[in-house]
Amino acid sequence: MPLVHKPMASPVGELTLVGSDAGLVAVLWEDDRPGRVPLGLLEDGSDHPVLADTEAQLREYFAGTRKVFDLPLDFRGTDFQKTVWHALREIPFGETRSYAQIALAIGRPTASRAVGAANGRNPISIITPCHRVIGTSGSLTGFAGGLEAKAWLLWLEAGQPLLL
Known part of the structure; x- marks a missing residue:
């Protein structure tokens, strides 16, 4: 189909x-x-x-009433991308991780840039929470939906305002 x-x-x-x-x-x-x-x-x-x-x-x-999504996902990408996208799904609601932390979590500690590239191609935004990945310094970095949308999603989850 x-x-x-x-x-x-x-x-x-x-x-x-x-x-x-x-x-x-x-x-x-x-x-x-x-x-x-x-x-x-x-x-x-x-x-x-x-x-x-x-x-x-x-x-x-x-609406603030759902913290976990329960949907069948049909990821389409390379094996490496899928590994990164699955790691993103492990970031708890209301928390963030850096690209370096994701690289370490997938067993590729020197692959921060490749993690960033895979994160940028995440097809299932929000549900696979690429918005929860931030720079090592804590800064908001690139996001397909724009930094304002990223800040809004993080605010929704954390319940506190974020600076752009």
Whole structure:
């Protein structure tokens, strides 16, 4: 079956949810860089159950009532990217990690830059929390949804304002 998509309004802008029969494939940003997440042709998926479940769980997250997502995920990337994306899912709600900490967690302590590149290509934003990865100094670094969206998501999770 081809990939399906559905738009979703959110507090951080319009998101595009992309799914397959195997699970959620992507959560894309309104101004996502073309080609950041290669997907091919997409069909309307307004009534697709994976996308409906994703939208419902994201609404609960944005309302502050969900801290853990329970969705089937259909990651599409290299083995290294998938390893990084799985490590991102281990970052607890309301906490952050540096690129160096993720590199150490996956057993590749010298791969901070490669971790950063994989993080930047994370197709399942928010649900696979690449927004929880910050610079070693604690600074907010690049994010496909923009630094304001990253700060807002971290604020939602931590309950405290962050400086850009």
